[in-house]
Amino acid sequence: MSAIYTAIATASGRDGRAVSSDKKLDVTLAKPTEMGGNGEGTNPEQLFAAGYAACFASALDLVAGKKKVDVSDTAVTAEVGIGPNGSGGFALQVVLRVELPDGVAAETGRELVEAAHQVCPYSNATRGNVPVELVIE
Numbered sequence: 001m002s003a004i005y006t007a008i009a010t011a012s013g014r015d016g017r018a019v020s021s022d023k024k025l026d027v028t029l030a031k032p033t034e035m036g037g038n039g040e041g042t043n044p045e046q047l048f049a050a051g052y053a054a055c056f057a058s059a060l061d062l063v064a065g066k067k068k069v070d071v072s073d074t075a076v077t078a079e080v081g082i083g084p085n086g087s088g089g090f091a092l093q094v095v096l097r098v099e100l101p102d103g104v105a106a107e108t109g110r111e112l113v114e115a116a117h118q119v120c121p122y123s124n125a126t127r128g129n130v131p132v133e134l135v136i137e
Helices: 044-066 106-119 121-126
Strands: 009-011 016-020 026-029 075-084 090-099 132-136
Touching (some): 044 075, 044 106, 044 121, 106 121
Parallel strands (some): 090 132
Antiparallel strands (some): 009 016
């Protein structure tokens, strides 16, 4: 693969800071209270959820545009869960909730969401590694 863009960020851990090389992203990180932290900053799962939701929405727009279907009022919500993997480490799970415009037929919507799941780089990166559930609302 020949990258057309490379994002670069540096972080100091779950309780610290994450900064992109261009300084457009500069966030305080904190463990969520559910993981024993103070919850006073964002966390890697929230950042992953935001990135995945945005990327998936763009992939959906791309595949819908090729089929001349207007999905401009679509909203994608990513729920990223983290928990023990049973081997001493941790694993992620994802639910993608896709709200399509009212004018998109159910079958068409399902086809577009499935096609976007094949195109989206986050979906391709997680496939076979992270369970991803697609929910159309």
